[in-house]
Amino acid sequence: MMTERLYAQITCIGDEDLVSKVQNSDKRYKFIYVFCNYCQASQVRYPEVVKLIHDNKDMDSFFICAQDSSEIAEYVDTCKVASTMYVINQNRKRKMVSFYNPIKATCKFLKKQLGVDTDKMGASDFCVLDKDNKVIAQTxxxxxxxxxxxLLKESLNIRSAD
Structure with a gap:
């Protein structure tokens, strides 16, 4: 019996394009996940989260990361799960010595561009937005x-009157 292998798709995207994609989704819910491949919580939770949300027809998923796309490509090759990984902040200036924090950069994007309160969010955290782009669940x-x-399983079973 042949086993189907699922792979992630890496999409480098500008802030405005990603905001538009999230806000204009025609799905009832939008699932947004903060990803960082070197964070232990992400390494453990990400594959399980992808498997749980994979078949939800009422929800668009947005796995967002601000790391270098090459780092993410290496990770998804070993992880072998399917999701679209939106990689932001690729045009930033690179420095020899850098204190750049991709988790902080992703959370800053969510706060500034989508109005999500990210003060207590980190890698592997998620939020769910409703069709009006309001946060209805958050880790x-x-x-x-x-x-x-x-909370994730409850979010996957959300049903509300339109």
Whole structure:
């Protein structure tokens, strides 16, 4: 029996284009995930999250990362799960010594561009927006895995009257 292998698609995208893609989604819900491949929480949670949300027809998913696209390509080759990975901030100036923090950069993007309160968000955290782009569910760095996945599963079963 042949096993289907699922791979991520890496899409380098500008801030305005990604904001437009999120805000203009015709899905009832938008799932936004902060990704960073060197964060242990992301390494553990990301594959499980992708598997759980994969078949949700009411939700568009946006896995967002501000790392170099080459780092992400290397990670998804080993991870073998399918999602579109939106890689932002690729045109930033590179320095020999850099204190650049891709997790902070991704959260800053979410706060500035989509109005998400990211003060307690970090890598592997997610938020769910409704069709009007309002946050209706959100995780934070202080949540344990049990509460995190409980909220995720509840978010996948959200049903509201239009």
């Amino acid at each position: 934070n760095w202080a949540m344990n895995d049990e509460d995190y996945f409980k």
